[in-house]
Amino acid sequence: MSAPVLVTGGAGYVGASAVRALAAAGRRVVVLDDLSTGTRAHLRWGTFVEGDAGDPALVGRVCREHGVGAVLHFAAKTSVEASVGDPDGYFRANVVTTSHLVRAARDAGVRAIVFSSSAAVYGTPRALPIPEDHPLEPESPYGATKAEAERVLAEGGVPAACLRYFNAAGAEPDAGLCERHDPETHLIPRALDAAARGSTLRVFGGDWPTADGTCVRDYVHVADLATAHLAALAHLERGGRGGAWNLGTGRGASVREVVGAVERATGRPVRVEVVPRRRGDPVALVADPRRAERDLGWRATARSTLDAIVADAFTGWRTVAAETAAAGGGPRP
Ligand SMILES: NC(=O)c1ccc[n+]([C@@H]2O[C@H](COP(=O)([O-])OP(=O)(O)OC[C@H]3O[C@@H](n4cnc5c(N)ncnc54)[C@H](O)[C@@H]3O)[C@@H](O)[C@H]2O)c1
Incomplete structure (x- = not known):
């Protein structure tokens, strides 16, 4: 049987749909969420641990206790608008947290990370549609934190798939x-x-x-984003290389x-x-x-x-x- 998956931010909007898809695929799931913006109503599958995804001791303990083999990392501050007024808070929440998480997960034996990145990493595109090798020129602190977190993951020692969502939308x-x-x-x-x-x-x-x-904007259904996470996880688990992928229509x-x-x-x-x-x-x-x-x-x-x-x-x-x-x-x- 495949190893359990730790889902940070699994009580949130996109994370909860991914948890549902993982459970439907027969994967064991541990949700780690501090409920800062998530909701208990979304906690319907797997084991729930309330806490900070940037707490390395907690992440290490949860990974070892549950034999976690892979992490889907959704936990973040997510407002472009709010990030303009609080760039430092966004850096701590999105970059420092990711750095602590990846090190703790690596030390606990995690072999794959799928990360919620964003089309905000591109800034104003030079041409449409936007390919992944478009320069990263974020125009908001939020987009900058996602680009920086991608760099942290690329050097983190765990194969990582950075999924650059365009606009997550819809519901289940x-x-x-x-x-x-x-x-x-x-x-x-x-x-x-x-x-x-x-x-x-x-x-x-x-x-x-x-x-x-x-x-x-390019709107993509949250259920389609969820299946993309399973596809990225399967890619890494069969030995595929990490990298960045656009998720849009x-x-x-x-x-x-x-x-x-x-x-x-x-x-x-x-x-x-x-x-x-x-x-x-x-x-x-x-x-x-x-x-x-x-x-x-x-x-x-x-x-x-x-x-x-x-x-x-x-x-x-x-x-x-x-x-x-x-x-x-x-x-x-
Ligand atoms: N919704 C979109 O259109 C969109 C687009 C691009 C990228 N993303 C990214 O997708 C991810 C999920 O977005 P969402 O719309 O579901 O947001 P959301 O706010 O609904 O979910 C985020 C979840 O993470 C939790 N969380 C936040 N910080 C945490 C921490 N330090 N430790 C533990 N849990 C923490 C929150 O409580 C919440 O449950 C984010 O990383 C976001 O940047 C979202």
Whole structure:
């Protein structure tokens, strides 16, 4: 039987979907999460350890106690916007934590690490779609921490797959898994919120050099990201080399196209207010996903089409809204 997998950040949005996929594939899982942004509702599979992924003594003990053979490292601070105001905190959370984790895991005999990197490592692309050998020129402290963590992993002595997600989106509402960030910074849940509550969605910049003036992103379903982690893990476990892989669809959608999809899914209009551009936002990010298909045998499925993503996200949004209302809160998840 394959060795157990340690999942840092497994109570979070993407990590929980990966834990589900690992469990469905018959892997034993240990989730290590400090619950700083994660939710207990996502802890449905495996063994849970509450604690800091950057605590080397804890990581070493957990790896030895459970005979961990591989690590999926999701734990991080994740807001581009917040990182601009707190670059040092982001460096500690995303780079120092990764450095401590990789050393402790290596010393405990871990043979493979799959890391949640980001398209934010590229900055404003020189051309689209973006291949993995595009220069790393992050424009936000968040993106810089991901690029630096990739370097730490490349020198960490454990084969590591750095998966550069484009925009994680969608939900797995059949398992109660969806975005539960607070505050929510991601476009689709914010647009769903605006549609459901009749509030205004702020859009950062309407004068970008794109077809409709709004930013373009490559949205990939969280369940597809989860299967990519299993593919990367299998690649490393059969002796494949570490490296970096884009996870995206190769198709971009503008903010206005996302708003249109949210209006179709909810049957309600979204009121939009265009506000000034945000620092650190590249105009367009679209993956060249061919390396992941070639090396890992992974490609995004039909679940990653925009309407399918938004439909799942809306079902997830309603689930959380109902839970929140039942607990005496307002309509917002
Ligand atoms: N969501 C996206 O669109 C996206 C895009 C690119 C990359 N990523 C990366 O994917 C990963 C997961 O993102 P997410 O959206 O699921 O975020 P999330 O906030 O939902 O999940 C992060 C999880 O890590 C936990 N955590 C944070 N710091 C920790 C620490 N020091 N020790 C233990 N647990 C800790 C949190 O409690 C949470 O459960 C992150 O590394 C993020 O940078 C996300």
